Structure formats: structure tokens, C-alpha cells
Amino acid sequence: MEYLIGVDAATVRRWLEGSAAVLHEQRDYLTQLDAAIGDADHGTNMDRGFSSVVEKLAELDGSEPPGRILVTAGSTLVSTVGGASGPLWGTALRRAGRALGDEATFEGAALAAAFQAALDGVVELGAAQPGDKTMVDALEPAVRALKERLDAGAPTAEALASAREAADEGMQSTVPLQATKGRASYLGERSIGHQDPGATSTALILRALELAVATEQ
Amino acid sequence: MSVATNTMKKFINAPEDVVKESLAGLGAAHPDLVRIDLENQIVVRKDAPVAGKVGLVSGGGSGHEPMHGGFVGLGMLDAACPGEIFTSPVPDQMLAATKAVDGGAGVLHIVKNYTGDVLNFKLAAELADDDGIKVESVLTNDDVAVEDSLWTAGRRGVGVTVLLEKIAGAKAEAGGTLDEVAAVARRVNDRGRSFGVALTSCVTPAAGTPTFEIGADEIEFGVGIHGEPGRRRERLAPASEIVAEMTEAILSDLAPASGANLLAFVNGLGGTPLIELYVIYNELAKQLAARGLTATRSLVGNYITSLEMAGASITLLELDGELTELWDAPVHTPALRWST
Numbered sequence: 247m248e249y250l251i252g253v254d255a256a257t258v259r260r261w262l263e264g265s266a267a268v269l270h271e272q273r274d275y276l277t278q279l280d281a282a283i284g285d286a287d288h289g290t291n292m293d294r295g296f297s298s299v300v301e302k303l304a305e306l307d308g309s310e311p312p313g314r315i316l317v318t319a320g321s322t323l324v325s326t327v328g329g330a331s332g333p334l335w336g337t338a339l340r341r342a343g344r345a346l347g348d349e350a351t352f353e354g355a356a357l358a359a360a361f362q363a364a365l366d367g368v369v370e371l372g373a374a375q376p377g378d379k380t381m382v383d384a385l386e387p388a389v390r391a392l393k394e395r396l397d398a399g400a401p402t403a404e405a406l407a408s409a410r411e412a413a414d415e416g417m418q419s420t421v422p423l424q425a426t427k428g429r430a431s432y433l434g435e436r437s438i439g440h441q442d443p444g445a446t447s448t449a450l451i452l453r454a455l456e457l458a459v460a461t462e463q
Numbered sequence: 464m465s466v467a468t469n470t471m472k473k474f475i476n477a478p479e480d481v482v483k484e485s486l487a488g489l490g491a492a493h494p495d496l497v498r499i500d501l502e503n504q505i506v507v508r509k510d511a512p513v514a515g516k517v518g519l520v521s522g523g524g525s526g527h528e529p530m531h532g533g534f535v536g537l538g539m540l541d542a543a544c545p546g547e548i549f550t551s552p553v554p555d556q557m558l559a560a561t562k563a564v565d566g567g568a569g570v571l572h573i574v575k576n577y578t579g580d581v582l583n584f585k586l587a588a589e590l591a592d593d594d595g596i597k598v599e600s601v602l603t604n605d606d607v608a609v610e611d612s613l614w615t616a617g618r619r620g621v622g623v624t625v626l627l628e629k630i631a632g633a634k635a636e637a638g639g640t641l642d643e644v645a646a647v648a649r650r651v652n653d654r655g656r657s658f659g660v661a662l663t664s665c666v667t668p669a670a671g672t673p674t675f676e677i678g679a680d681e682i683e684f685g686v687g688i689h690g691e692p693g694r695r696r697e698r699l700a701p702a703s704e705i706v707a708e709m710t711e712a713i714l715s716d717l718a719p720a721s722g723a724n725l726l727a728f729v730n731g732l733g734g735t736p737l738i739e740l741y742v743i744y745n746e747l748a749k750q751l752a753a754r755g756l757t758a759t760r761s762l763v764g765n766y767i768t769s770l771e772m773a774g775a776s777i778t779l780l781e782l783d784g785e786l787t788e789l790w791d792a793p794v795h796t797p798a799l800r801w802s803t
Binding site for chain 1: 546547549550554555577579585586610667669674689690691692
């Protein structure tokens with residue numbers, strides 16, 4: 247029997263720590279994907295950034311609400327990553343955190359609103375649209391799936407599982423696309439046939455969220 | 464067959480220490496011109512902030528030395544923010560640099576058109592604004608090898624950046640307001656175009672292997688300063704043919720007025736000796752003369768590099784009276800230095 251359980255600060259921390267772990271594990275894979283169409287630093291940059299997030303979280307006193315934790319994590323990414331992924335993921339987490347405010351737990355509509363805010367932040371800063379072969383190709387369908395499932399009354403964990411599936415499909419959909427943003431765009435048609443590293447790390451981070459929430463429930 | 468320069472054979476201690484140790488060396492070699500803030504990883508003009516003068520801040524990934532740290536000093540930049548090799552610096556560095564050089568007249572951010580640089584400088588400008596510092600940003604996007612269209616991130620900022628930093632720096636030194644300095648900077652970008660070619664790849668210390676493979680008898684036309692691919696790859700040809708194509712690519716896009724005065728900048732990408740750069744300049748001068756154009760000013764040397772890449776770029780800037788005067792103004796930095 248499913249009943250509503252809010253996502254709390256401990257879950258958000260587990261998500262960020264899980265993201266750091268999987269990005270560290272997949273660092274070389276992400277860098278290989280980036281070497282093919284970019285500048286071979288995506289794995290290193292994301293690993294460095296999320297490791298710093300974990301260090302930063304350890305300095306917090308434990309009383310911070312989920313929104314505050316996400317803002318801190320976002321600011322840490324902006325300050326440590328560089329490249330394009332730092333400002334983009336940093337902005338995503340900061341916007342999500344601000345949307346959540348100071349509530350101790352959140353679910354349903356607030357979760358959807360936080361994800362929408364994250365996506366809006368990324369699109370606004372990076373000016374990328376679906377189909378441009380970027381992280382938006384994973385994030386946008388994930389947010390759409392999440393909202394649809396939550397609107398239909400699905401429990402949080404199930405909605406997040408759908409979001410992760412949509413992100414995975416979005417990630418795979420980048421393979422035949424031609425990049426029109428970032429360094430990969432200089433390749434023109436030669437970017438076709440390669441999976442986008444930003445969409446890949448996005449799918450990994452959403453998988454970490456699914457796991458963090460599933461562990462809770 | 465591999466080319467000797469493509470193997471990892473570098474004067475380093477550890478890959479992760481290269482940027483900071485090189486900055487420390489720059490500071491140790493030129494204590495009269497710059498100071499190094501290692502914690503914030505920035506290079507600051509020795510006497511910054513200069514009261515009442517517009518501050519000029521530039522930055523980007525490392526690996527392009529002497530750009531930008533070597534251009535900090537009188538008549539050019541007030542601060543430089545070097546990121547990791549080929550990775551944009553972070554907003555914290557840019558904000559620290561902006562604060563360090565704000566003499567009350569505002570600060571100009573000079574940004575090369577790469578997604579990472581653009582995004583990080585944008586966030587830094589917002590942070591500076593929160594602190595009450597007036598910031599203007601100018602973008603350089605002069606590489607004609609990239610088609611400027613909806614299908615790309617736009618043209619890359621390359622050789623024009625060096626000329627812009629010199630000319631805008633002179634305008635600021637002469638007492639120009641933030642708007643005036645930004646306007647001159649934008650004029651330089653509008654009137655300048657570049658094109659680069661590579662004979663070998665660079666090797667980043669972190670990767671330890673060549674960024675791209677290129678045959679011993681091949682040349683990449685339109686290469687970027689991070690080893691980004693260009694328009695196409697060809698069999699290596701005589702310098703005269705290579706320079707003819709480079710010149711045509713630039714001039715067909717720049718379309719200078721007939722009889723225009725140009726600043727001709729032949730730049731080495733790090734691994735090409737000066738003797739070859741002058742061979743290129745000689746061919747360029749012939750190409751310009753054949754079109755009724757005159758290079759009234761010139762710059763030849765390694766100024767915006769790509770680690771040890773063998774290759775060169777040509778930048779042509781259509782001068783006017785004021786730009787010529789500002790180019791001639793005194794400059795005293797680690798890498799560029801002349802008096803009137």
C-alpha cells in the first residue's frame with residue numbers, strides 16, 4: 247500500500263553522494279564520450295565538482311532543509327567545475343533549491359516545480375533546445391515524464407523511475423543527432439553517431455535520484 | 464609514423480600542478496609587472512587597482528600562453544584568470560580579478576566565444592553587479608573557419624583577442640570611459656578575422672596523448688586553439704599555397720575597403736619556429752600586395768598558442784586612425800613590450 251512520503255534532506259544528501267559516486271565510477275567513460283566530440287574533460291570536471299559537493303555537504307551542520315542543500319551544492323559546482331557543465335548543473339541545482347524554499351520535506355507538485363525550475367535555468371543559460379545534442383535532451387523528457395506521472399497520481403518513486411527511463415531514452419536519442427551547441431558543434435556532421443556526454447551524465451544523476459528515493463521508501 | 468612532438472615529453476612535475484607552478488614562475492620572473500594570487504588563481508597588474516582607470520579582465524583555459532597572463536601590465540590587461548588547461552576558469556576567479564582591478568571606473572570582461580567561457584563570465588558579471596561593480600563584456604569571435612550559423616556555437620575567439628587586449632588596454636590607459644573602451648574593443652573584433660592551420664597535435668598534460676591524430680604529411684585547415692577540427696585535412700603543400708588559402712579565407716569574409724591599412728598578425732601555435740613564421744609573413748605580404756592592401760602594422764611570434772602544436776594562424780585587422788594610434792601606444796607586459 248503506497249502512501250505519500252516526502253523527500254527530505256537525508257534523501258537529497260544521499261542523491262548527491264550517489265551522484266558523486268557514479269560520476270567518479272564513470273569518469274573515464276564520460277571523458278571518452280567527450281573526447282570523441284568535445285575536449286575530453288567532462289568526466290574529470292563532473293567528478294571534481296561532485297566530489298567537492300560531497301566535501302562541502304560534510305561541512306554543513308545537518309539542520310539545512312533540502313532546498314538549502316541544493317543551493318549549496320549548485321554554488322559549489324559553479325565554483326569548482328569550470329567549462330560549460332559547471333555553470334549549467336550549478337544553475338540547475340540552485341534553481342531547484344530555490345524553488346523548494348525552506349520546507350523540510352517535499353513531494354508531488356513541489357518536486358515537479360523544482361525540476362521545471364532546474365530545466366528552465368539550464369535552457370535560459372545555455373540556450374539549448376531539445377534536439378541540439380546536449381544535456382537538455384535527457385533532462386527535458388525526464389521533467390516531462392515526471393510531471394505527467396505525478397499529475398496522474400503516481401507515487402514519487404514511480405514517477406522518478408519514469409523520469410529516469412525518459413532520461414535514458416533521451417540520452418540514447420542524442421546518438422544520431424548533429425550537435426549545434428558547445429564545442430561539439432564545430433564538428434558539424436561529424437558529431438553524428440556519438441552519444442552526448444552531457445546527456446549521459448544527466449541520465450546518471452537522475453538514476454542516482456531514483457535510487458536515493460527508492461532506498462528511502 | 465608518429466611525430467616526435469606528439470609524445471608526452473614535458474617539463475612538468477605533476478600534471479595537476481602545471482597551471483599553478485607556471486603562474487608562480489610568471490610572478491617570480493616579472494615581479495615588477497605582475498603579482499600572482501595563487502589562491503584565487505589570478506594574475507594581477509602590480510599597481511592594480513589604478514584609480515579612475517577602467518579595469519580590463521580576460522581569462523580562459525590555460526595552454527595558450529603567453530595569452531592571457533603574459534599580457535597583464537601597463538597598457539594592456541589589469542588581470543587574467545587562467546583555468547585548468549583548455550577548461551574555462553570559474554566565476555569565483557573572475558569575480559576576484561574584477562574586484563582586484565576595479566579602480567572605480569568599471570571593469571571590462573574580454574571573453575572568447577567558447578560556451579564554457581561565455582557561461583562562466585556571465586555568472587561572474589552577475590556576481591560583480593551584486594557587489595556594485597559596473598561590468599561590460601565584449602566577445603571575440605573572429606575564426607572564419609567556423610561557419611557562424613544556427614548550427615554551431617558561433618565563431619571561436621582566437622587571434623583578434625590579442626590585438627583587442629592591446630588596443631582596448633591602450634584606450635583604458637588613455638583615460639577612456641567604460642563605454643568608450645568597450646566600443647573600441649567591439650570595433651577591433653568587428654574589423655578582425657583569423658584562420659589557423661595545424662601540422663601536429665597538442666598533448667594536454669592530463670591526457671598525455673595527442674588530442675587528435677594527424678599524419679606526418681598532413682595539414683589541418685581551420686584548426687582551433689584547443690585542437691578542434693577545422694574545415695578539412697589536406698596533404699601538406701608549399702607555404703605559398705597554404706598562405707594563399709588562409710589569406711583568401713580571411714579576406715573574402717572581412718572584405719576590407721580597397722586600399723585599407725591592415726594590421727597583419729602571424730601567430731605561432733607553440734611548436735613552429737620563428738623562421739617559418741617569417742616565411743608565412745613573406746607570403747602574406749605578397750598576397751596582400753597583389754590585392755592592393757597594405758600591412759601598415761605587424762606582429763609576428765607565439766602569442767596565442769595551443770601548447771606544443773606545430774601550426775600557425777593569420778589574423779588581419781582593418782585599422783583606422785584611432786586603432787593605429789592605440790596599437791602604437793606604449794605597452795609593458797611580460798610578453799608584449801614597447802615604448803612610443
